[in-house]
Amino acid sequence: MRILAIDDDPVFLELLAGMLKMIGYAQVTTMPSGEEALHELDYSGTLYDCILSDMQMPDMDGAAVTAAIRTRTAYRQTPILMITAMSGKNAVDEAFAAGATDYITKPLDIIELRARIGMVDRLLAERRRLAEFARLVGQRAAAAEIKAEFETPILIPGFERGIEFLAMENYLLTLGVKRMYSTSAFAIHVKNASIIFNKASGATYVQMLGDVAAQIVDALKTEEVMIAYAGSGTFVCMTERDLGQSPDDLEILINIGLMDFETIYASDRLPVPQVRVGEPARSAFLSPTKPTRILERAIQSATTPPERRSKNGQLVA
Template sequence: MRILAVDDDHFIRELLPLVFAEAGIPSIDIAASGSEALEMIREAPKLYEFLLLDIMMPEMDGIELCQRVRRIPGYRDTPILMLTAKTDIASIEQAFAAGANDYVTKPFDVKEIANRVHVAQRLFQSAQATPLLDPHGVTEAAPQVPDFALEDSVRLAHTEHMVLPFSLGNYLSQLERNHLGARVVFAARIDHVGPFFASCTSHEFAIALTEVADALAEVIACPELLMAYDGNGTFLCITSQDSMPSWPEIEKSLTKVLQQSGAVYDDGRPMKITVSVGGPMPPNASRTKRVRKTFDRALDRIDRRQKLKLQEEAAERATQRMLKGLTV
């Protein structure tokens, strides 16, 4: 595996080759700065398969470096592991939003680094098989049904704050207990997503998902917001408790933004996209079970929210029929 590690600390640069050698990875390349790393990436005869970036570096920090690397052809999905101080929670969130997949805190041990590298390699291979949807791609000459299932997780090009589901899980699983109270998790889902998906081509569904992701980012308006698309028109979201708007108002705000988006089908028809939002909640306290339990609760809340909306819509239709009958 071709690995590039970047750290301005001379001691860390000497330590990392020993750490990786003990983990069974005998050779890695080392850079002392972001600019040096970018030069090495551009001049490398082959793509690097794993990047290890220190967050706190002078001139160009690891977050900016991560953003720049993601723009380089061939590095959209390369696993990126961040090195960070234990209390640097805001920078960790910004790093994930910039495209990082995982992080370890200093001081770190050999087994932890080795495990993260091997896990990242397996997940990278899995991510490569996940469809990449591009709303700016060429419109299909003839309408085609999506070449993926509604329940499939997909990757979205050109979206801010979006990470892969396993990256969101990595972030959530490693949050320190004293940071849990400052974070909230919630799910958002496209209403009537089954019929809507059936009416779309791959390109049109990419447009819809991107519009929802952009609307969530606009309404939440928090630099630390992280989102992952979980399939079934559902976005799992984590953000700061302080930045979270009032829950009952989020759906109204999303509806307004989506109505103004101007999203259309490939034949020019306007898309009518509405979204339900489940009640936000703090992450589960158990580190070992946090990810599954937290996401399951978020999905349960969005299920209940949409069932309630369906009941309200049915009651509204019944009322309209009754009123119409009285006027006849």
């Protein structure tokens, strides 16, 4: 794995490179600033598999570096891990909003570093598949080449507001239980996603997800919502604000917007996607449950028909 590490502290860079070598990753290039790292990405001819960046750096901080890296097509989906002594919620929000995949705090623990880089190793194969999606999406003639997987979370090509579902999970884990009590999540499920998946080509199915994503953004009318596609036709949204509209109203708005695509779907002999919006899920203050449980509960609410839910949104036996 080719790794680019960015930090203005040369001592820490040497320590980080040494730790990476100890756990089996010797192909490490170090850069002392964000500007030099961007120059390396643009002109070296080396394609890096993973980027580690400090958050606090002069001139160009880690969030700005991450945002700039994400504008490079070749690095749209490359794992970026922020490494910093900052652990405040604002810093975490800023890192993930810029496009970070994960967030590790200093001082580094070699066991944790091994686990996080190991996660990157497992993700790389999926990244390559998503890159192929991005190349082929929209090319109906090449649709047969795309092998979409129904249950797999993906980063939808062209959906700039979307983040990876893994990044959303990592965000919650980074916040921890005590700091996430103000965060809520709700899911939006494409009720006929499996029907469209079974009838459509891989490219057409991904285009359908893009259509739904665009309507979600239009209906929400706010930038302060994280949106990720969790697989199986389900989007998950996370926010700290009251959206000012009920799940029923949001559902109506999205479905009305999707009806504008009726002619396009009819030409492909496909039904227009129709969504169900679930009830918001929130963790109680100092709840002992794992932080990502709110995502599971949000997905469960959206994927469960209303007649099988109780008044509080839980499943009816």
